[in-house]
Amino acid sequence: MKFLIVNGPNLNMLGIREPEVYGSMTYEELVYFLHEQAVALGVEIEVFQSNCEGEIVNEIQRAYRRIDGIIINPAAYTHTSIAILDALKAVSIPAAEVHLSDVTKREEFRQVSYAGMACEFHFIGEGKQGYINAMKALKEKLEAAH
Numbered sequence: 001m002k003f004l005i006v007n008g009p010n011l012n013m014l015g016i017r018e019p020e021v022y023g024s025m026t027y028e029e030l031v032y033f034l035h036e037q038a039v040a041l042g043v044e045i046e047v048f049q050s051n052c053e054g055e056i057v058n059e060i061q062r063a064y065r066r067i068d069g070i071i072i073n074p075a076a077y078t079h080t081s082i083a084i085l086d087a088l089k090a091v092s093i094p095a096a097e098v099h100l101s102d103v104t105k106r107e108e109f110r111q112v113s114y115a116g117m118a119c120e121f122h123f124i125g126e127g128k129q130g131y132i133n134a135m136k137a138l139k140e141k142l143e144a145a146h
Helices: 027-041 053-062 075-079 082-091 129-145
Strands: 002-007 044-049 069-073 095-099 121-124
Touching (some): 002 053, 027 129, 053 082, 069 082
Parallel strands (some): 002 069, 069 095, 095 121
16 A cells, blocks of 8 residues: 655745744654654555645646555645646545644635545644544555455
8 A cells, every 4th residue: 555645835844934833843854754654554655745836736646546545735735726636636546635733723815725625534733643644544445445
């Protein structure tokens, strides 16, 4: 079972950007943690991060027929990118949306999640644990389907 974890703009700045919102963990530490947890769950992961919307769309499209589940933290593109929504819908791969912070308690413009409209699971404001919960949810769904 293989999952693609997609992280959007500015997540590469974790530990630097607004630590009062996102904590002090760096992006490299997050990726290391995700790989450790994937091994513990018995799944494979690929982790991808980009600040460019088109690159994220391309990576989602590359997942077609190659990846069993997508975990996406589209970051700021959550609230603006119909292209990412359309890519998720096009590949029809089970998907989970993750946000480190609780976007439901932040600015009004963060209240709409386009990418989330194509996701079966949503883990909001759970920090890095949200990614693990997403892996578990997708794994359970896929195992139940087989």
